[in-house]
Amino acid sequence: MKKITIAAFLCIFASSISFAADTSCEDKAAEKKIFGAAKNSFIKKCLNDAAIATCDTQATDKKLAGAAKNSFTKKCLKDTAISACGSQASDKKLAGAAKNSFMKKCEKDALADK
Numbered sequence: 001m002k003k004i005t006i007a008a009f010l011c012i013f014a015s016s017i018s019f020a021a022d023t024s025c026e027d028k029a030a031e032k033k034i035f036g037a038a039k040n041s042f043i044k045k046c047l048n049d050a051a052i053a054t055c056d057t058q059a060t061d062k063k064l065a066g067a068a069k070n071s072f073t074k075k076c077l078k079d080t081a082i083s084a085c086g087s088q089a090s091d092k093k094l095a096g097a098a099k100n101s102f103m104k105k106c107e108k109d110a111l112a113d114k
Contacts, residue, residue: 025050051080081110 025046029039055076059069085106089099 047084051077055080078107078111081107085110 025043028046029042032042034042052073055073058076059072062072064072082103085103088106089102092102094102
């Protein structure tokens with residue numbers, strides 16, 4: 001039960017970080033007057049950088065270094081990608097096979113950038 005509670009907390013925490021970063025990245029794109037494909041590319045890179053910074057901060061807070069930090073950061077980025085993809089699937093109201101297909105592609109795309 002404790003593991004489930006911790007997992008739920010982490011998912012909520014990751015989605016709140018993702019939402020805050022998303023708003024900030026959208027604002028930055030608007031300030032720079034970036035539109036279309038360039039805006040999408042900018043936002044994707046911005047969100048990626050925000051996720052990496054957040055995971056690095058968490059690793060530093062835990063006083064991790066070397067292989068332990070790399071392992072933690074890799075898992076953190078994967079968890080963040082899964083959470084973000086899950087939110088997108090929910091926003092699109094996907095279910096069943098369509099959701100599974102979307103999640104698989106979304107996670108693969110998100111982790112390919114990191």
